[in-house]
Amino acid sequence: MTALLETRELGRAFGALQAVTDVTLAVEPGELRAIIGPNGAGKTTLFHLISGLLPPSAGRVVFRGEDVTALGAPARCRRGLSRTFQITSIFPELSVLENVRIAVQLKAGGNFRLLGGRAQLDASERRARESLAFLGLEGRADELASTLPHGDQRLLEIAMAVAQEPELLLLDEPTQGLSPEDTTATVGVIRQIAKARHLTILLVEHDMDVVFDLADRITVLHFGRVIAEGAPSDIRANAEVQQAYLGTVA
Ligand SMILES: Nc1ncnc2c1ncn2[C@@H]1O[C@H](COP(=O)(O)OP(=O)(O)O)[C@@H](O)[C@H]1O
Ligand SMILES: [Mg+2]
Incomplete structure (x- = not known):
């Protein structure tokens, strides 16, 4: 192999x-x-x-x-190739959903703004929500990341990486x-x-x-x-x- x-x-x-x-x-x-x-x-x-x-x-x-x-x-x-960090690295002042959406958009990189538009925003939000659901965090999508308990913050990090597929x-x-x-x-x-x-x-x-x-x-x-x-x-x-x-x- x-x-x-x-x-x-x-x-x-x-x-x-x-x-x-x-x-x-x-x-x-x-x-x-x-x-x-x-x-x-x-x-x-x-x-x-x-x-x-x-x-x-x-x-x-x-x-x-x-x-x-x-x-x-x-x-x-x-x-x-995606990763999480030993020290939790999320954006504490953004919502849980926004954190995951940013991860999706980071992967899209330079293409994101060029192709841009509503359709792409919707697609990245869909992928972010899917990933949150996979990690059991869908109910917390609108909460500030900083307010999550530590265990859920670590799961959020995994959700961010998984959303990058x-x-x-x-x-x-x-x-x-x-x-x-x-x-x-x-x-x-x-x-x-x-x-x-x-x-x-x-x-x-x-x-x-x-x-x-x-x-x-x-x-x-x-x-x-x-x-x-x-x-x-x-x-x-x-x-x-x-x-x-x-x-x-x-
Ligand atoms: N940015 C850095 N500058 C200087 N030394 C570093 C840096 N990062 C790690 N080290 C040193 O490299 C060694 C390996 O560290 P690290 O890879 O963090 O180990 P582990 O993750 O296995 O605990 C340690 O001695 C650490 O102090
Ligand atoms: Mg280490």
Whole structure:
């Protein structure tokens, strides 16, 4: 099978600090891949490199067979790559619906104003409402995003990414700061998205129960390098991983 996403010897330095080193990955279409590793392992930086938020200092990113290394985040988004952020990033002073509509329009990019008009506004609103319904947030469409409880704000972020109808969705710690109940709900949502939308998902997650529950394959980062990759059962059994990270799981 041809990989949907490949990284080839990807690296990123911040001054003297090598945050990501020599990361080579191949993610198959439809796969749910978890990226795990201790704090500071380089997971978020790797997501920035894949989504185009940061340029790499070494290596390539290939998406759907195309080398996208030189493209910025909007161009990668238009090609089918969407993401959420570790720190919730919504527009707090806008309504829930407006947040999602902006995400749709951001993907349309420069085309939006040119083609413009009522029809396009209606289409983006329809897509935004569809996505909100998918995440169970349709009843909150007209509320200010800032007034949502934290768990719903995180779901809103996922709704924004899903509304962009990506092929590859990057989720950076979607359950961070959530209650156990909200975590369970979010896991259900992620599973549902993966299935219903045939999405390929890259998930950074610190909760190992969530990771072992959801992932088809797991990649372990440690000091910016891949130290292991495999099925959840392989990763659970891997001594180096246990030492570096899991410790208590053994
Ligand atoms: N913009 C930045 N400037 C300098 N150092 C950074 C920057 N972003 C991340 N780092 C450093 O890179 C390393 C990896 O960080 P990060 O990718 O956020 O790790 P993780 O998401 O796995 O916790 C850390 O040592 C962090 O302090
Ligand atoms: Mg991080």
